[in-house]
Ligand code: G3H
């Protein structure tokens with residue numbers, strides 16, 4: 001069923017695993033992620049950025065596709081449709097109205113008080129409707145869609161500010177920027193685990209780790225042990241599917257039927273997502 005993230009994340013935090021947010025880019029991503037979740041018997045969060053929603057035909061189209069596929073595949077595991085990096089109160093409401101069961105309001109580029117104000121506004125509407133909300137503080141480096149944060153702008157979240165934001169807004173989960181990066185890492189990631197522990201203890205809510213692509217398993221496990229219950233992955237599925245398309249087309253230079261190269265791409269996404277579900281410990285938890 002389509003549900004908010006609240007229960008699945010609280011269960012994950014209590015029982016020591018994380019639920020993956022896997023981003024949708026097109027129909028094949030949506031199919032692959034839902035199939036992986038059902039086969040792994042894992043709860044799943046479908047992440048939809050504003051750019052991806054636009055590409056796929058808008059928020060309503062995304063919700064229709066997800067609902068139809070869940071029907072066709074007889075999906076029984078908990079699924080959340082989550083707006084990833086919502087840029088404004090208005091965009092969050094638009095997604096909620098279309099049927100999203102969860103939203104992120106990314107006010108991380110605002111000063112603290114403004115971030116709190118816009119997040120609170122979103123929570124007030126969302127919670128009336130049983131929709132969960134994620135907020136962010138500090139700035140996650142790298143690039144996702146139109147959001148580009150260079151090294152100088154990337155900033156670690158300050159624990160006291162995290163505490164204030166979570167307390168005043170009552171968000172359901174929280175993403176403190178602690179050195180993770182969107183897109184591939186340049187060298188080994190250097191996550192701020194001490195701060196992660198502090199923020200987790202202070203706020204008491206499930207923490208979210210953005211930029212899940214390229215983080216070594218030992219760091220994933222450590223993050224989960226410190227209260228991380230949601231891990232976002234997009235680039236890794238994109239890389240594995242693009243690689244498969246390149247291979248298939250290189251081996252078959254006369255091929256033109258999209259089903260013949262997007263089918264294998266879909267398999268590659270499914271393999272990537274299933275692997276992450278096992279690594280995060282969410283397999284078998286639905
Ligand atoms: O919000 C989405 C994620 O943080 C994706 O990060 O593309 O580096 O896996 P990634």
Ligand code: ZN
Nearest residue numbers: 182210211232
């Ligand atoms: Zn992100």
